[in-house]
Amino acid sequence: MFRGASSLNLDAKGRLGIPARFRDVLAERCDGRMVLTVNNTRERCLWLYPLDEWDTVERKVAELPSFDPTAQELKRFLIGYATDCELDSAGRVRVSAPLREFAGLEKRVVLIGQRNKFEIWDESLWNTRCEEWLQMEPKDRQLPIELETITL
Numbered sequence: 001m002f003r004g005a006s007s008l009n010l011d012a013k014g015r016l017g018i019p020a021r022f023r024d025v026l027a028e029r030c031d032g033r034m035v036l037t038v039n040n041t042r043e044r045c046l047w048l049y050p051l052d053e054w055d056t057v058e059r060k061v062a063e064l065p066s067f068d069p070t071a072q073e074l075k076r077f078l079i080g081y082a083t084d085c086e087l088d089s090a091g092r093v094r095v096s097a098p099l100r101e102f103a104g105l106e107k108r109v110v111l112i113g114q115r116n117k118f119e120i121w122d123e124s125l126w127n128t129r130c131e132e133w134l135q136m137e138p139k140d141r142q143l144p145i146e147l148e149t150i151t152l
Contacts, residue, residue: 005111005112007110009108009109010100011092014095015094018092020091031086034049034050034051036093045121054082058078058082081102083096103122109122109123
């Protein structure tokens with residue numbers, strides 16, 4: 001559903017214009033209501049979910065065991081930073097100051113479609129990370145077992 005990369009500007013009030021090609025889908029699918037949260041995989045980016053998709057994710061995360069330290073960390077970050085947002089009449093969403101600070105968002109950002117959600121990156125950090133990923137030696141890349149049998 002959501003794919004592709006878009007370079008965008010964050011305005012002085014922390015608003016991010018969602019590309020027009022996604023606005024109708026978001027309006028139809030979730031009435032423009034979404035949830036913005038932090039990425040808890042050690043990357044300094046944000047995840048933007050349509051509300052219906054977020055409900056599924058949040059339910060799965062909330063069901064994780066409370067006494068498992070890794071599960072509790074995931075809950076703290078993913079659910080703890082979760083912020084409801086909605087498309088305004090100009091097709092923008094507001095990114096709160098704590099979320100902008102977490103991801104180091106300044107003026108230029110990159111919105112990356114990830115099928116069921118978007119990632120939001122500071123543009124310079126995105127470019128740096130892309131260079132790092134491209135320069136990694138194949139021996140340094142550990143593929144999850146699920147990816148070892150996939151054919152693209």
